[in-house]
Amino acid sequence: MAGMATKTTDEGSTGGALTRTSDRAPSSWGLGDGQAIPWDYAPAPESRDVVRLKERYGLFINGREVSSGDGEVFTSVNPATEEPLAMVARATPADIDKAVRAARTAQKRRWGSLPGKERAKYLFRIARILQERSREFAVLESMDSGKPIKESRDVDVPLAAAHFWYYAGWADKLEYAFPGRVAKPLGVAGQIIPWNFPLLMLAWKIAPALAAGNTVVLKPASTTPLSALLFADVCRQADLPPGVVNIVPGPGEIGMALVTHPGVDKVAFTGSTEIGKKIYKGVAGTDKGLTLELGGKAANIVFDDAPLDQAVEGIVNGIYFNQGEVCCAGSRLLAQESIVEPLIEKLKDRLATIRVGDPLDKNTDVGAINSRAQLEKITELVAAGRAEGAEMYQPACDLPDRGYFFRPTLFTNVAQSSRIAREEIFGPVLSVLTFRTPEEAVEKANNTPYGLSAGIWTDKGSRILHMVKRMKAGVVWANTFNRFDPTSPFGGYKESGFGREGGMHGLHAYVRLEDR
Numbered sequence: 001m002a003g004m005a006t007k008t009t010d011e012g013s014t015g016g017a018l019t020r021t022s023d024r025a026p027s028s029w030g031l032g033d034g035q036a037i038p039w040d041y042a043p044a045p046e047s048r049d050v051v052r053l054k055e056r057y058g059l060f061i062n063g064r065e066v067s068s069g070d071g072e073v074f075t076s077v078n079p080a081t082e083e084p085l086a087m088v089a090r091a092t093p094a095d096i097d098k099a100v101r102a103a104r105t106a107q108k109r110r111w112g113s114l115p116g117k118e119r120a121k122y123l124f125r126i127a128r129i130l131q132e133r134s135r136e137f138a139v140l141e142s143m144d145s146g147k148p149i150k151e152s153r154d155v156d157v158p159l160a161a162a163h164f165w166y167y168a169g170w171a172d173k174l175e176y177a178f179p180g181r182v183a184k185p186l187g188v189a190g191q192i193i194p195w196n197f198p199l200l201m202l203a204w205k206i207a208p209a210l211a212a213g214n215t216v217v218l219k220p221a222s223t224t225p226l227s228a229l230l231f232a233d234v235c236r237q238a239d240l241p242p243g244v245v246n247i248v249p250g251p252g253e254i255g256m257a258l259v260t261h262p263g264v265d266k267v268a269f270t271g272s273t274e275i276g277k278k279i280y281k282g283v284a285g286t287d288k289g290l291t292l293e294l295g296g297k298a299a300n301i302v303f304d305d306a307p308l309d310q311a312v313e314g315i316v317n318g319i320y321f322n323q324g325e326v327c328c329a330g331s332r333l334l335a336q337e338s339i340v341e342p343l344i345e346k347l348k349d350r351l352a353t354i355r356v357g358d359p360l361d362k363n364t365d366v367g368a369i370n371s372r373a374q375l376e377k378i379t380e381l382v383a384a385g386r387a388e389g390a391e392m393y394q395p396a397c398d399l400p401d402r403g404y405f406f407r408p409t410l411f412t413n414v415a416q417s418s419r420i421a422r423e424e425i426f427g428p429v430l431s432v433l434t435f436r437t438p439e440e441a442v443e444k445a446n447n448t449p450y451g452l453s454a455g456i457w458t459d460k461g462s463r464i465l466h467m468v469k470r471m472k473a474g475v476v477w478a479n480t481f482n483r484f485d486p487t488s489p490f491g492g493y494k495e496s497g498f499g500r501e502g503g504m505h506g507l508h509a510y511v512r513l514e515d516r
């Protein structure tokens with residue numbers, strides 16, 4: 001199919017690992033005399049032994065693992081091999097009711113009235129256990145989601161632990177976060193998370209909720225439930241009182257049953273704009289709190305005075321990190337016309353060095369796409385880009401024989417009206433557009449229904465400030481991209497949602513402020 005990477009097996013490939021041959025110029029060391037020595041990456045697989053997968057996982061309700069009301073299960077699949085990993089209980093509306101009641105009881109009887117410094121101790125304990133079990137979490141996350149081990153190991157898991165450390169620090173300091181006001185917990189939070197950063201999104205949602213004295217019922221995405229269920233084990237290990245955290249895997253309807261449950265006081269959702277709108281309707285007419293972190297189509301803007309090599313690294317990180325399955329991905333490159341040619345040349349050279357393949361190999365840069373459905377969506381949009389006249393470039397790299405893989409893709413000659421310039425692809429696909437003046441860059445960057453993030457690459461501090469003020473985006477990175485920190489608020493405008501997660505702002509969504 002057009003745009004979809006064909007799977008080829010070079011003679012030189014070993015054990016499914018990628019092998020580069022001498023015709024791929026960047027994979028060689030120049031000797032300075034015009035000669036180059038071709039070199040290969042040896043496979044560097046992370047061991048799966050650290051993960052003890054159970055054949056079957058239950059729901060986590062009131063501190064115990066239980067079967068679903070009707071005994072139904074679904075299978076979680078490894079997207080890199082298409083092999084089933086485990087069977088997972090599929091919650092029913094009656095299970096949601098049980099989980100919400102357990103959360104309510106725990107909030108009323110124990111958690112909501114516990115002094116902040118006592119809640120903090122549990123959060124610190126969870127953070128420490130996440131760090132102690134970080135390898136186990138990283139390997140499991142890569143197996144279940146397809147993301148490269150170097151990202152789950154170096155980004156997802158450490159950041160998840162960092163969120164618990166950070167919000168543990170706030171638990172006994174709420175009066176400083178909201179001076180002059182008394183911060184009261186909302187009650188029970190119903191939280192729905194996506195599949196692109198399963199553990200990290202869990203941490204973004206659970207840590208501030210618990211710090212502020214709320215209890216939670218969380219529904220993970222159906223393609224990636226396993227790290228949330230391993231987190232249930234962390235809650236038990238940390239002796240968290242039963243009912244404070246409840247985990248209920250299940251399909252979208254179960255998410256909606258949680259959203260509309262009358263015992264839920266606050267809903268937090270990260271996922272697509274389409275489902276975000278349904279959730280908005282689901283809470284309309286109630287007094288439930290709501291935060292929505294939705295899609296994006298971020299502009300990564302490179303001015304002619306930017307250090308190009310550094311910008312290339314930022315562009316690559318912006319769109320190929322986590323296979324581009326990132327809501328704030330820099331999926332539209334806006335390059336100033338005078339430097340577009342050298343920039344694209346450097347980008348193509350860099351793309352040729354990206355290693356696509358086994359997520360558990362420590363050398364892998366781009367792992368597996370999360371699901372067959374997502375791979376089909378990417379393939380369809382890439383085909384649309386070509387049909388609309390954009391020029392496609394993909395580096396020559398082998399893809400594993402099985403699994404959902406897609407080559408890093410670059411489109412030039414992209415019209416503003418093209419689908420690949422307007423729609424969230426959520427895959428390793430970059431659309432390049434050009435501009436002449438800063439005003440044109442602002443106009444094009446903001447010409448999207450989304451408003452989650454943006455990137456600016458320039459040598460001039462004054463230009464950064466000029467541009468940042470004009471970007472309709474919740475997060476703007478300058479001379480970097482995709483940097484996250486628990487102290488920093490994150491969230492969008494327009495169809496990217498509302499509310500902020502992270503930082504002091506993230507606490508705000510989980511409290512009711514009263515006068516002293």
Ligand code: NDP
Nearest residue numbers: 193194220221222251252255256271272275294295327426
């Ligand atoms: P969804 O928005 O459907 O999924 C996100 C979460 O919402 C999952 O837990 C999902 O459950 C749940 N959900 C689905 N339907 C409902 C519903 N009616 N009510 C309540 N919860 C629901 O994203 P998809 O997985 O379908 O991905 C589709 C597209 O969305 C992607 O291609 C990408 O463009 C975008 N996306 C954006 C994300 C972001 O972070 N901004 C994250 C994920 C996707 P289940 O998994 O069981 O369907």
